Amino acid sequence: MAVAGVTTRDIPQPGLLDRERIIAKPGFNRWLVPPAALAIHLCIGMAYGFSVFWLPLTRAISGTPDPSCASLNLVSALFTTSCNWRVADLGWIYTLFFVLLGCSAALWGGWLERVGPRKAAFVSACCWCGGIVIAAMGVMTHQLWLMWLGAGVIGGIGLGLGYISPVSTLIKWFPDRRGMATGMAIMGFGGGAMIGAPLANILMNTFKTDVSVGVWQTFIVMAAIYFVFMMGGAFGYRIPPAGWRPEGWAPPVSMGKSMITHKHVHLRDAHKTPQFWLIWAVLCLNVSAFSAWPRRCCRKFLPAR
Numbered sequence: 261m262a263v264a265g266v267t268t269r270d271i272p273q274p275g276l277l278d279r280e281r282i283i284a285k286p287g288f289n290r291w292l293v294p295p296a297a298l299a300i301h302l303c304i305g306m307a308y309g310f311s312v313f314w315l316p317l318t319r320a321i322s323g324t325p326d327p328s329c330a331s332l333n334l335v336s337a338l339f340t341t342s343c344n345w346r347v348a349d350l351g352w353i354y355t356l357f358f359v360l361l362g363c364s365a366a367l368w369g370g371w372l373e374r375v376g377p378r379k380a381a382f383v384s385a386c387c388w389c390g391g392i393v394i395a396a397m398g399v400m401t402h403q404l405w406l407m408w409l410g411a412g413v414i415g416g417i418g419l420g421l422g423y424i425s426p427v428s429t430l431i432k433w434f435p436d437r438r439g440m441a442t443g444m445a446i447m448g449f450g451g452g453a454m455i456g457a458p459l460a461n462i463l464m465n466t467f468k469t470d471v472s473v474g475v476w477q478t479f480i481v482m483a484a485i486y487f488v489f490m491m492g493g494a495f496g497y498r499i500p501p502a503g504w505r506p507e508g509w510a511p512p513v514s515m516g517k518s519m520i521t522h523k524h525v526h527l528r529d530a531h532k533t534p535q536f537w538l539i540w541a542v543l544c545l546n547v548s549a550f551s552a553w554p555r556r557c558c559r560k561f562l563p564a565r
Contacts, residue, residue, distance in 0.1 A: 282378050282498050283500075292498070297445055299490065300422050300490050302455060303490050303493075307358075307415075314351070315347070316473040318346065319473060320345070322470075326343060337404055338403075339404070339405060340404075352412065353407060355412075358416070360417050360420060361423060363420065364419075368380070372428065384422035385486070385494060388419060389418070389490065390410075390483075392410065392479050392486070395411035436509040
């Protein structure tokens with residue numbers, strides 16, 4: 261069929277990852293979206309469980325340590341191939357995870373809204389799982405800087421994109437149950453370590469030999485498993501069409517004074533508001549307390565430097 265010299269073949273079709281491709285058709289069951297979101301959050305939630313690798317990695321090199329290893333500083337630890345790493349050196353990966361989570365979410369949050377959650381989840385899977393594979397190479401060659409780059413930086417970017425894409429999608433589908441929607445997403449993120457850490461222990465014990473602690477093999481297997489589940493979650497995403505509302509639901513009418521503003525604050529102006537910095541300070545204190553307490557209470561279980 262031709263209209264004004266243009267055929268349907270001339271009209272570009274949306275790509276497999278494009279936002280237009282995942283707009284839900286009428287009658288779509290919104291309860292199919294939470295499992296897709298959980299699939300991604302359960303995978304990236306293993307960031308909380310990465311400490312399960314620290315102790316085995318401090319024993320990656322067997323035998324009597326070189327006396328010079330006792331005076332190893334952080335910069336030297338990044339490049340040494342003859343000294344075992346310390347828990348403090350490895351712990352920086354955890355720091356990089358969550359610094360990059362915040363930075364990537366802030367930098368690419370607007371991009372996610374433009375391109376849709378499927379493309380963001382696809383990039384997240386590539387970064388998170390690809391970063392773990394690079395970290396496996398770092399363990400195999402005993403290069404800490406490669407672990408920092410792979411798991412910490414590249415994986416951290418995947419962590420950030422993977423964190424915000426399910427949350428933003430669920431809120432669109434459940435405006436009548438926003439607390440439940442965000443709660444489901446955070447539940448998956450927190451539960452990732454509950455599943456991933458025992459799995460990592462089983463795999464490390466399976467691959468452990470006299471010359472290997474089994475960590476790099478575990479990284480490869482877990483990256484493959486996570487990639488499959490994250491791809492399933494990404495391609496399970498759908499977004500509601502413009503103007504969609506749950507059946508029988510209407511936005512609440514404001515009654516007198518309300519803490520909810522109806523003014524729009526653009527992303528580029530959010531950091532100029534005092535509310536932004538108050539929320540930032542509360543979250544900073546919250547996370548600082550959470551991060552410091554386990555390290556202090558569990559110090560006696562860590563190996564001596």
